[in-house]
Each structure stands twice: as C-alpha cells, then as structure tokens.
Amino acid sequence: MNQHHVRAAVFSAGSWGTAVGKIMADAGTSVIMHARRGEIADTINTTHRNPGYFPDVELPHTLTATTDPAAALDGADFLVLSIPAQSLRTSLAAWAPHIGPDTVIVSLMKGIEIGSGLRASQVITEVTGIPAYRVAVLSGPNLAGEIMAGQPAAATIACPDEDAAHRVQRACHTPYLRPYTSTDVTGCELGGAVKNVIALAVGIADGMGMGHNSQAMLITRGLAETTRLATAMGAHPATLAGLAGLGDLVATCSSPLSRNRTFGTHLGHGMTMAEATAATRQTTEGVKSAEAILALAAAHDVEMPITEIVSELLREKVTLDQAASALMQRPPKPER
Numbered sequence: 122m123n124q125h126h127v128r129a130a131v132f133s134a135g136s137w138g139t140a141v142g143k144i145m146a147d148a149g150t151s152v153i154m155h156a157r158r159g160e161i162a163d164t165i166n167t168t169h170r171n172p173g174y175f176p177d178v179e180l181p182h183t184l185t186a187t188t189d190p191a192a193a194l195d196g197a198d199f200l201v202l203s204i205p206a207q208s209l210r211t212s213l214a215a216w217a218p219h220i221g222p223d224t225v226i227v228s229l230m231k232g233i234e235i236g237s238g239l240r241a242s243q244v245i246t247e248v249t250g251i252p253a254y255r256v257a258v259l260s261g262p263n264l265a266g267e268i269m270a271g272q273p274a275a276a277t278i279a280c281p282d283e284d285a286a287h288r289v290q291r292a293c294h295t296p297y298l299r300p301y302t303s304t305d306v307t308g309c310e311l312g313g314a315v316k317n318v319i320a321l322a323v324g325i326a327d328g329m330g331m332g333h334n335s336q337a338m339l340i341t342r343g344l345a346e347t348t349r350l351a352t353a354m355g356a357h358p359a360t361l362a363g364l365a366g367l368g369d370l371v372a373t374c375s376s377p378l379s380r381n382r383t384f385g386t387h388l389g390h391g392m393t394m395a396e397a398t399a400a401t402r403q404t405t406e407g408v409k410s411a412e413a414i415l416a417l418a419a420a421h422d423v424e425m426p427i428t429e430i431v432s433e434l435l436r437e438k439v440t441l442d443q444a445a446s447a448l449m450q451r452p453p454k455p456e457r
C-alpha cells in the first residue's frame with residue numbers, strides 16, 4: 122500500500138517559521154520553506170542553515186526552501202503561516218490562489234489586525250474563503266531559540282475540527298515538542314496576542330529597575346485582564362490557564378529572548394519609541410496589537426488597565442512615572 126507522505130509549506134523563513142519548519146521535519150513531515158529572498162532559499166538548500174536567525178543550528182535535510190509560492194504549496198497538506206500579523210492580509214491574498222482544496226492552514230501568529238480587530242485565523246478565513254474548520258492555530262510558551270536548541274517544550278493546537286487538530290499534532294510531535302489539542306481557537310489566539318502587550322509592560326517595569334514583586338503583579342493582573350477579554354469573546358477560561366495563556370505569558374514575560382519584553386526594557390531604560398524600534402530587528406507584535414486589543418476591549422466593555430497604559434506609553438502620551446502611578450492609583454477593588 123502506498124503511504125501518503127505528509128507535506129508542509131511554511132511561509133516564511135523568519136525566526137519562528139524556521140523553528141516550526143525544523144519541528145515538522147524532525148516529526149517526519151516533508152517541509153518546504155517559502156523565503157522572500159532568493160539568497161535565503163539558496164543558503165537553506167545548500168548549507169541547511171538559516172544564518173540570519175540560527176547560524177549554529179543544522180536544519181534537517183528533508184527541509185528545503187523556495188521563493189516560489191506555487192511550488193511551495195503544490196501538494197501541501199499544511200500551510201503554516203508565520204509572518205507579521207499586520208502583513209498577513211496582503212501577503213496571503215497573493216498566495217491564496219495556490220492553496221489546495223484540502224490544505225489545512227496553521228497560523229503561528231500572535232497578533233490582532235489593526236482596523237478590523239480580527240484574529241489571524243479570522244483574517245485567514247476572510248482572505249481565502251477557506252472555512253474555519255480548515256484553519257488551526259499553534260500557540261504556547263515557544264521561544265524559537267530554545268526550541269532550536271532542542272529544549273523540551275509544549276504547545277496547544279486549536280481547531281474547530283478535532284480531526285484536523287490531531288493531524289497537525291501528529292505532524293509536529295517530536296521528542297522535544299509535545300503538542301496538545303484544543304477546539305478553543307479564540308482563547309488560544311487572544312492568549313498569544315495579549316501576552317505580548319503584558320510582556321511589554323513587564324519589560325518596561327524591569328527597565329525602570331522594578332523587581333520581581335512588580336513583575337509578578339503585572340503578569341498576574343495581566344492574566345486577569347486577558348481572561349476577561351477572552352471569555353467576553355467566547356473563549357473557555359481553562360484555555361487562558363493553559364499553555365497558550367498562562368504558559369506563554371510566563372515564558373514571554375520572563376525571558377530576555379522575548380522581543381516584546383526586550384522592547385519594553387528599552388522603553389523602561391528611557392529610549393524613545395523611535396530608538397527602541399531602531400534597536401529591534403524582528404517582529405514585535407505587541408507594539409502593533411496593543412491598539413487593536415484596546416479597541417476589542419472597548420467593543421466588549423472589558424477593562425484592560427495594563428493594556429491601556431502600555432498603549433499610551435507606546436503612543437508617547439504619558440511618561441514612565443505617570444504610567445506607573447496611573448496603575449497603582451486606580452480605585453481599590455476586590456481581586457477578580
């Protein structure tokens with residue numbers, strides 16, 4: 122009997138795309154990475170490395186790269202999307218004609234679209250016309266650098282179709298990555314997007330010289346406001362206590378590898394937005410998504426004081442000291 126060889130197309134060859142490409146290849150899936158630049162595709166094919174991101178890690182030889190979206194998507198069981206959330210709509214529109222009728226899309230993105238307030242999976246269904254049951258999200262405490270080093274980690278794969286979630290789970294289960302399944306796409310995506318804003322807040326606090334009590338306060342109250350928003354939008358509270366909620370929040374808020382936390386630290390040290398942006402090479406989703414998340418909070422009548430003050434800091438409307446005292450001087454209330 123002919124065994125179907127599972128194939129994944131990963132768009133694009135940035136930090137997390139490369140890491141998930143490696144995971145899937147290590148799990149026995151054939152992987153084609155789509156790179157925008159020919160020299161990156163050539164280098165991956167000839168040296169089995171992506172030197173711009175992980176110069177020291179050899180990629181599996183079953184992972185290849187191309188700049189041709191049609192070639193990458195030809196016969197793909199999975200289309201894995203890992204690009205900045207704000208560029209998703211435009212980029213995906215160009216790739217959509219090449220997506221096969223049975224391909225399952227897997228979103229790795231942790232951002233909310235400015236203007237529409239849509240989660241990445243919603244942008245995907247809107248742009249491609251592909252039904253939600255063929256769109257999965259993968260999220261969790263997954264700093265790419267640690268995954269590339271083969272350190273043990275876990276993730277949540279959420280899809281309304283449990284069978285599709287199980288197929289993605291099988292396609293990325295390795296000795297170092299343990300994927301769980303879920304049907305709570307909303308909870309997973311909101312957990313992933315809001316934790317970036319909370320990580321900015323923790324980085325800011327750290328940069329200002331605040332210690333672990335302050336940082337734990339922001340993490341805990343950050344989880345409270347994330348859970349308020351997510352449940353108001355239909356998520357299950359348990360998802361926010363899981364890998365894609367608390368798990369990712371703790372990893373991102375604790376790690377110097379986090380771009381969001383690091384960006385916050387720059388601000389906390391007194392850099393302007395222009396200086397912090399210039400010091401940042403890779404995608405920092407929270408900087409863009411804060412505003413979109415705040416709009417969602419307003420639409421659902423949910424209080425998100427940390428997101429609100431981070432957004433004001435990002436717009437340079439308040440100083441660091443004003444931001445800290447605005448949070449501490451809120452009216453006292455019961456812990457909920």
Ligand SMILES: NC(=O)c1ccc[n+]([C@@H]2O[C@H](COP(=O)([O-])OP(=O)(O)OC[C@H]3O[C@@H](n4cnc5c(N)ncnc54)[C@H](O)[C@@H]3O)[C@@H](O)[C@H]2O)c1
Nearest residue numbers: 133134135136137138203204208212230231264265403404
């Ligand atoms: N890096 C991580 O540890 C990590 C972990 C989990 C989730 N994520 C999420 O994955 C997503 C991608 O992040 P990343 O870390 O890979 O970012 P990155 O900056 O390392 O890579 C982004 C990739 O997207 C491509 N790209 C950039 N702008 C584009 C555009 N306008 N159109 C098309 N492609 C474009 C780049 O060429 C690059 O290949 C983000 O939503 C992020 O939150 C990242």
Ligand SMILES: O=P(O)(O)OC[C@H](O)CO
Nearest residue numbers: 261262263264379380381
């Ligand atoms: O580097 P960050 O801040 O985008 O965080 C990376 C991942 O989302 C951690 O799970």
